[in-house]
Amino acid sequence: MMKFLVVDDEKDVEMLFRQKFRKEIKGGEVELEFAFSGQEALDNLRSHTPPDVVYIFSDINMPGMTGLELLERVKSEFPEIKVSMISAYGDSENYERAMSSGAKEFFTKPIDFDSLKNEIQGIIKS
């Protein structure tokens, strides 16, 4: 079972993700965890040594620590964890900064859950 962490300040994201990945969760392929700020996400990662999360999906525009700051911190502290960004701001500036900071993928809102499922399937199978 692989553990994924979703970071977004919109709490309803949790409900949405759990319903979207209901089958995967039921089947024991995927475990989802949620954090509602960058700081909460970091606290989560640091609470397990080594962290059991293998993949992070993070929003960019959040109060406090932004998704891009979180990306940089994760990449320096836990380089083995893959991080992909999900943002309503699909502009090139955000995209380039994310990719140059080591993001795996860059998804735009509204979320295309099919491509997200493909990404997760790819991780599970590898």
Next chain:
Amino acid sequence: MRNGVSTTSEVNTLNKLAVAYLINEECDSGLYYSVRSVKMADSLNYKKGKALATFYTGLSLRCKQDYANAYKSLLEAKNLFEELGNEKYVAKCLKDIGIILLYQDNKADALRIFFLALNTSEKIKDTTEIMTVLIEISDLFYFEKNYKKALEYAKRDETYAYSQPLIHPREVVTEQLGYIYISLNNDSLALKYQLESLRLSAMQKDTFGIANSYLQLGYYYYDSKNNNELALQYLQKAEKMYAVVKDSSGISNSHLGQARVYRSTGNAVLALISFKKSLHFAELTHDNYAIADNCLEIGQTLFEAGRYAEALSYFKDNLEVSNHIKQATRIAIAYKELGNVYEKLKKPNEALIYLNKFIILQDSINAKMQEDNLLAIEVKRNFDKAVYENEIEQERDEFRTDVKIYSLLAVLLVLLLLSFMLYRNIMQKQKAKLKIETAFEELKATQQQLIQSEKMASLGELTAGIAHEIQNPLNFVNNFSEVSNELIDEMNEILDEGNIKEAKEISQDLKQNLEKINHHGKRADAIVKGMLEHSRVSSGEKIKTDINALCDEYLRLSYHGLRAKDKAFNAAFETNFDPGLPKINVIPQDIGRVLLNLINNAFYAVKMQDLAFPHETEYKPTVIVSTKNLGDRIEISVKDNGNGIPEHIKDKIFQPFFTTKPTGQGTGLGLSLSYDIVKAHGGSISVESQKNAGTTFIINL
């Protein structure tokens, strides 16, 4: 220097001694004392004494005709006086340096220095020095044959001379003017000034001066007027006067003049007597020039009288003295006269020798003259340059004065113009008042439009932000409806399998999803409504409003609205209304919206504080709305004891879309809109806040 101890007073004494000897033209003694004084002043570091001693050293050296060293000393003295700020002596040094340059035949630099001395003296209004320098400058121009300029400066000197009490300067300048007018061929003025000079000399019983004037007059009548009778009279008077003061040079000159008069009238005997007397006195003073002149002219007179042998003797003497003077032109004339006289004496060989010598020397003189001419042109150019520089400087000064005058005129003109305009203004005030009122109305309308366009502009700038704000709830609406669709398919499959329990679970989820869809739809709706409120054109009219009643109404509205939404919410509210509050002109719906915003915020703040510290049983969430009559305006305050506004966001709270509320709970337009409304009413809104103690919003209307 008793016991080797010297004092400044000793320096002063030495300086006085130096001056005394200088006045007596005892140059060596002057030099001796002034040099000693310099050394002593130096050892005492007595600057003033040293400056004076250096000055006298320079004058002594000049007196000894050591011009190079005199120049150095005077220059040093000038610098010392400059350091001491003594401009009077700076001017004196400059003048004396100028005189040295004159002796060295450097007329251009002499002129430059004299101009400097003149400027300095004029600056400190030292009349004595100004007059001395003006005469020197006039003299310089006179010898350059620039009589016009010579006259100009002499005239300036005359003005000064007659504005001060001493006679001597007047005498000097009238004498100068006499010379100049002779050269300008203005006989009547020349005579006038010479007679004036004579009168002045007589006035101060200046025998020597009178003698000089008589001599001048004598030469004037002889040279310019060919009036031999008068010329002789004056020359004889001069001779007697010079005899009284025992001035050999003057006596010699008087006799020479008389001799020339006699010679020109053909009276060789008397001429010769006078020439010989002149020669005698010239020899007494060792004046070689006068001796040479006399010998030559005696020889010529004898030659004219056919007394060739006697003439030869005087011509020989003339040659000897001329050789001594080393003046080529004089020597040449001496050769020529000797040649002529030998010819008359029938000694052709000697005649030939001297005439040859004359021709050769004359040739070389001519050649030299050409050279000198070239040099003279250069000298003249340099001199003219010095004159030109001074003129430029003067013009510049005049220009400065002009500028001052013009500036003053300009200021006056402006003042005149201003007073005229002021007058016109008063006249047109009534008309203007009407115009202003109309303009004010127009301005108000424009301002109203501006407020509106400002809102629209800020709206345009925030399009991206708005899009994002709406995007999030819309995403949820879309996502939840999609997933619900999927869930229904799944539920149908499960129902087909007969698994009611799981189907019920899914329907539970579906219900939740529909609630979420509704929630996010409302969220988007609120944002759009807020935007519309922000951008709408106010059509409301201002009416006399009881602010106390308005506050009470919106306070209750807010409280019940919040209670309806959240049953767990509870807070106390108080009012503290000023009963003397007057009704004021406002748009009640707009001000109501402001109050609603502020009161909602206040309740929100106390709720947050209550939630943050759930175990603080002492905490009693309270919102207080107060009004106060401040005379010319009223104050409304909305006070809470909530969590407070952090310092770093205090200046951002009135910006559109700024909110601290979690996503979905605030549009960030409330305070921005409130600010605009209050501003449009001509009021102000401010905030006081302390973290965890509370916030007070104050509106002034």
